[in-house]
Amino acid sequence: MDTERAIEVLEWWVGKARSASRQAGGVDPRSEAFLELQAREDLTRRVLAGVQGVQELPEILTISMMNDLYWEDSGIRQAEYALGKLRTDDEARSILGSQAPFMKADALHPVIWDAAAKRWDAGHYSDAVQRAATFFNANVQDVTGRRDVSDSELMREVFSLSPPGKSKPRLWWPGYDQDLDVKTMRVGILSMAQGVFSAIRNPATHSTQDLERQEALEQLATLSILARWIDRCELVTIEGAAQLPSASL
Known part of the structure; x- marks a missing residue:
């Protein structure tokens, strides 16, 4: 104006x-x-x-x-x-002060914030992110039963676009395989999940420098949206896939 x-x-x-x-x-x-x-x-x-x-x-x-x-x-x-x-x-x-919208940390996905809260309150922001990513990894393992792999390899396996195998279920965004929007979400979740562990969890685990508060909050928010997407994904097993009209992409 x-x-x-x-x-x-x-x-x-x-x-x-x-x-x-x-x-x-x-x-x-x-x-x-x-x-x-x-x-x-x-x-x-x-x-x-x-x-x-x-x-x-x-x-x-x-x-x-x-x-x-x-x-x-x-x-x-x-x-x-x-x-x-x-x-x-x-x-x-x-x-x-600024009237820009703000985000409440305790409104993040409970898997993420419940894991991070104590370390966050103590001012250890990298530790908070690392714990949140660790609990996120454990949550995916619990949902899929895949305890033989973890971190980026777990994400690559469970969000793979290939059909599920024996003891290798998939977490897929719901919808018809031929739907372009469904395909896009599945590709995006696969890429983002692997990227989270390469670019967020690993640096938070191995770096000796603590994250700035704002950057740590943004990383927790990234984990949170991924956790919310996973809540909406369907667990597809080899038995369940065999009953679908078109299980592969």
């Missing part, structure tokens, strides 16, 4: 509406001043809606039920409030 231009539009409206109103209140629709207000009414309403952050355009000139005049008080009050907001917006932001 062009703040300076918006202020000009609203200041003009306040000044013109005040000078156009009669002592008893109201603007004569036959007056030249009313025609000027009417010509800029739509612009002023749009500016007000933008400042207020609403979709519906506010009413700023309403016809009186008692006579043929138009009431301008509501429009003046709204414009003055909007002017105050525009003029003090920078000051308000400096006092209140």
